[in-house]
Amino acid sequence: MITRLYKEFNKVFDSNDDIRVYFAPGRVNLIGEHTDYNGGHVFPCALTLGTYAAVKDRTDDKICFYSMTFADDGIIETGISDLHPSAADGWTNYPKGVIWAYEKRGMKLTHGMDILIYGNIPNGSGLSSSASLEVLTGLILKDTFGFESVSMVDIALIGQDAENNFNGCNCGIMDQFASAMGKKSHAIFLDTNTLNYEYAPVKLKDAQIIITNSNVKHSLVDSAYNDRRRDCENALKILQKTCGIRTLGDLSEEQFEDAKTALSDPVLYKRAKHAVYENQRTIRAKNALQNNDIPLFGKLMNDSHTSLRDDYEVSCTEVDYLVELAWKLPQVLGSRITGGGFGGCTVSIVETAAAEIFQENLRKAYQEKFGLNAEFYLADIDNGARRLL
Ligand code: GLA
Numbered sequence: 001m002i003t004r005l006y007k008e009f010n011k012v013f014d015s016n017d018d019i020r021v022y023f024a025p026g027r028v029n030l031i032g033e034h035t036d037y038n039g040g041h042v043f044p045c046a047l048t049l050g051t052y053a054a055v056k057d058r059t060d061d062k063i064c065f066y067s068m069t070f071a072d073d074g075i076i077e078t079g080i081s082d083l084h085p086s087a088a089d090g091w092t093n094y095p096k097g098v099i100w101a102y103e104k105r106g107m108k109l110t111h112g113m114d115i116l117i118y119g120n121i122p123n124g125s126g127l128s129s130s131a132s133l134e135v136l137t138g139l140i141l142k143d144t145f146g147f148e149s150v151s152m153v154d155i156a157l158i159g160q161d162a163e164n165n166f167n168g169c170n171c172g173i174m175d176q177f178a179s180a181m182g183k184k185s186h187a188i189f190l191d192t193n194t195l196n197y198e199y200a201p202v203k204l205k206d207a208q209i210i211i212t213n214s215n216v217k218h219s220l221v222d223s224a225y226n227d228r229r230r231d232c233e234n235a236l237k238i239l240q241k242t243c244g245i246r247t248l249g250d251l252s253e254e255q256f257e258d259a260k261t262a263l264s265d266p267v268l269y270k271r272a273k274h275a276v277y278e279n280q281r282t283i284r285a286k287n288a289l290q291n292n293d294i295p296l297f298g299k300l301m302n303d304s305h306t307s308l309r310d311d312y313e314v315s316c317t318e319v320d321y322l323v324e325l326a327w328k329l330p331q332v333l334g335s336r337i338t339g340g341g342f343g344g345c346t347v348s349i350v351e352t353a354a355a356e357i358f359q360e361n362l363r364k365a366y367q368e369k370f371g372l373n374a375e376f377y378l379a380d381i382d383n384g385a386r387r388l389l
Pocket of ligand 1: 037
């Protein structure tokens with residue numbers, strides 16, 4: 001990969017002397033979906049799939065971006081003091097947002113850079129290609145300009161700020177945190193209320209994680225995501241009248257059941273119910289994994305899917321079909337939609353010996369039903385963002 005980046009950099013920018021190479025991973029979330037902006041827990045892992053950058057300093061104040069994935073866009077140029085979101089700048093709004101978020105914190109760039117990007121996370125798959133690009137940029141800036149006081153957790157927060165306030169998606173912290181803080185062979189059990197976290201080894205005995213890409217991305221994803229977040233905020237306001245809570249993540253299932261009559265709007269009720277129950281499921285799932293109880297872990301994943309489908313309403317027909325096919329196979333311990341939803345990927349725990357059967361079965365049935373090609377990734381859990389060279 002690195003040789004390829006060197007070659008391509010030389011082709012695009014005429015020289016590859018003194019370039020630095022960085023990587024930031026995508027993530028798969030095992031359980032704890034739509035809990036991160038509700039003060040709940042999440043349980044993601046960083047992947048070996050991710051986004052690479054080759055970077056060279058410039059003496060002027062231009063940033064010249066080029067993506068091997070969007071080669072047709074050519075070089076997209078930005079001045080370091082000319083940072084505003086613009087539809088014409090396409091994917092570069094993500095790194096630009098990160099530069100903007102650094103500047104907002106008083107950390108200014110003193111010169112420009114040539115930046116070549118290559119990513120192998122399928123766009124729109126729900127595996128956080130944009131968060132990985134944000135974390136990657138955060139790391140490049142820290143390293144290039146010697147922003148020593150910026151920690152990897154700060155890089156995650158800066159990436160989230162860029163996504164929320166520059167790019168207009170009100171996401172939580174999970175994706176950027178997983179990309180910045182991932183650990184090989186471990187999932188991150190993160191309390192999004194406090195940002196306290198713990199690494200849990202992902203040991204699945206004779207099973208493995210398989211990600212299935214539905215290759216479906218429904219439109220209006222960002223606006224539907226922001227709507228869900230607003231529903232939860234409205235439900236919280238109502239519940240706060242009777243319960244002394246800061247977030248929905250503060251409620252146990254019993255407390256929610258006692259307080260729920262205040263939620264007369266059935267939509268708000270369903271959204272809040274998901275947020276509360278999913279958080280408790282995530283805590284149980286982490287304990288199940290630590291106790292080597294993989295069947296219980298799988299069952300909690302299945303329950304998570306049902307709740308995301310029926311109460312949170314962020315699944316779709318194609319993804320539901322993939323999950324239901326997986327549930328029918330005796331060698332599957334658990335399967336659910338992963339990520340923001342409205343398409344994207346499922347995550348399944350499958351007996352290793354049945355990995356092939358699983359893929360064949362889903363590929364064939366999915367193709368027959370929707371005429372679509374499902375893609376599979378055997379999840380390899382890796383470390384968080386880092387400089388490679
Ligand atoms: C997207 C967001 C995350 C999180 C998930 C749903 O990936 O970026 O912050 O809310 O959706 O769990």
